[in-house]
Amino acid sequence: MCNIKFIDELKISPIEIVNLSTKINNNLILDNISFEILDKSITAILGPNGAGKSVLLQTINGLVPILKGKITFNSEETSEVIRKKQAMVFQTPTLLRRSVLDNMEFINKINKETNISDAKILLKKVGLDDFYNHPARLLSGGEKQRLSLARALLLKPKLLLLDEPTTNLDPYSLKLIEDLILEESIKGTSIILTTHDMAQAKRLASNIIFINKGKVLEQTEAKVFFRKPVTNEARKYLAGEILL
């Protein structure tokens, strides 16, 4: 019981990334990057395809090993307890070969603090309350992404990592997901998301991190970034030009 209380009260932001480098298949993906994610903020990571946005999220989540540097969560190095307070929504949702409700129940078995009624409340929020017994893998793209987000929220995370959560979604799914992200942020969850949708970044993010070729080129407030980007690369990116 004491342990559960401790985990629940655990604060994992601000997140500091110091001189971080990662390699995948011998290719340097993140090259000595440093920045800070503020507590209870929504931070959008922007950058062209192949810039290293997804790898950055995966490194924060502990899926990709750190080659050099460190990531600290409220001054603590990552641990199993800290990782259990994070939830990640992948660009391509990975759903278990089970029904919609059973996908949520799987999380309930891991996270003993939640139960079936929490799962049903979240499914209602994401508009999947009529799909309890529907095979999860037969949902449409938007429904899969909404289920994936509901499953992540069931973990009651302190840090929510969203890898292009609304790519190719219809306006209904997009609005539902954005509303949930904002609601979660108001509750005090720190959120980091990657997106190519500039309008979405403007709507949601308080801070922007712009990366290109594995390097952080800008970290600033969203309104400052969109009004007056500092680097030539960011200006080109916002203008829709190819970054070489």
Add this chain to the structure above:
Amino acid sequence: MNILLEAFQQSFDLVFNFDKDLFEILFLSLRVSLVSLLLSCLIGLPLGTILAIKNFWFRDSILIIFNTMMGLPPVVVGLIVYIIISRSGPLGWMGILYTPTAMIIAQMILIIPIIVSLSAQIIEEIQLEYKNLFKSLVISSQDAVKAYLFDARYSILTVMLAGFGRAISEVGAVIIVGGNIDHLTRVMTTSIALETSKGNLSLALALGIILLLIALTVNFLLIRLKITAKRRSYV
């Protein structure tokens, strides 16, 4: 054509007159095949799971060996088991030659590679699919394995049915180690071989028809399972 009609007539007579000998043979066939399947699954499924989820340096070599063993000629297996359990063999002291136990062992050697190779393939596929999600959720490897096996249950069932199909229709190994002894080790396939050698073709064919019906039922179940699993997108 006559012989076929006669065989159908005879198979009906045998089944519907509840021929004692036929049912004894049938039950022994089912018992030997089901027990060997069950034991093969107890060995093969954990082995297949380990090969799917663990990375060790000779893993690929083991998989290649099991894949090759899927095509083992039953007579060769029968011969090897015979040499091992015959009175002069290393396990001759057990005295199991010409018993159903010997037949079960021979069938297990034929089924285990099927269970290992196919279950490893299925679990590896599901593991690759779930890997990042489970890592992100920080779930224990024990819980992960439980989830792989549960979510692969339909595919594993089809593997088991394939193993059963191999066992029930096998003749070469069981005739060598079982000896086709009446009321002791005579099963469907060995009876067919015996009746054919005696020139009793219609009885052999009648037994063949019954055996085919069993195989047909197994295949029907297999296809139904696959359809259900596909419809629910569980495979």
